[in-house]
Amino acid sequence: MFEPAPDLPRLVSFLHAGRPGWGVLRGDMVRPIPGGLRAALEGAGLEAALARAAGALPLASVDLTIPVPDAEKIICVGVNFPDRNAEYKDGQEAPPNPSLFIRFARSFTAHGKPLIRPPESDQLDYEGEIAIVIGKAGRRIPEDQALDHVAGLTLANEGTLRDWVRHAKFNVTQGKNFDRSGAMGPWLVPFRSPAQLDDIALETLVNGERRQADRTSRMIFPFRRIIAYVSTFTTLVPGDTILCGTPTGAGARFDPPVWLTPGDVVEVRAEGIGRLVNTIADE
Secondary structure: OOOOOOOOOEEEEEEEOOEEEEEEEEOOEEEEOOOOHHHHHHOOOHHHHHOOOOOOEEHHHOEEOOOOOOOOOEEEEEOOOHHHHHHOOOOOOOOOOOEEEEOOHHHEEEOOOOEEEOOOOOOEEOOEEEEEEEOOOEOOOOHHHHHHHEEEEEEEEOOEEHHHHHOOOOOOHHHHOOOOOEEEEEEEEEOOOHHHOOOOEEEEEEOOEEEEEEEHHHOOOOHHHHHHHHHHHOOEOOOOEEEOOOOOOOHHHOOOOOOOOOOOEEEEEEOOOEEEEEEEEEO
């Protein structure tokens, strides 16, 4: 249910002997592909790159990284599920346009590695999300053509330091960008059909307890709308990664709030994409 379809390759980025690489994961072996993932997207694309996979490395011999470690932009969408909007209890209807903010690649870690709780805050929270990776550049992309610009799908835990998102009046940048406070991965699944996104289950579990659950068909701003809106003001280029919003149920919404602590295990999973699993550790 939560694993990619058998005909869809799982593309991973990694370090091997200190050098970056990427390739196709098959079982417990990785078949490397020459060049970089972002370069492949900028060139002939994923499907052409897959034909160049050669050799094999044991998965245990590589150090996984986030799927696109050198993305030009990582853009995040806030408040994108109906119940999330209600959580704010401000009496306002859902906004007419997406709320957006930027994260840096350094704020994410890979599948299987701990999210890092910094000494400045004990309010580390989880946000399970689906992320789309752009494969074809575009500006002012029409909604009916938006999915033509998607190369692949991955998962994200958009880890947040809640008190630090309130350090200023108009932004959340600080609380969203502590080093290794979030995660992305474990792989990139090539996008081949709208059915991979239109109505799939997205869930987050903490220590085996399901905390978040919703379906992409209920998103306030669908994937097509997000791509069209973002590309209005900035050119989307291959490798750009967009995190598309989290369901209700983050730890901040409990009474009292429930924060992540060292030893906790957080699992984000989505139908047809996979499972992103991370523990928590103190810096």
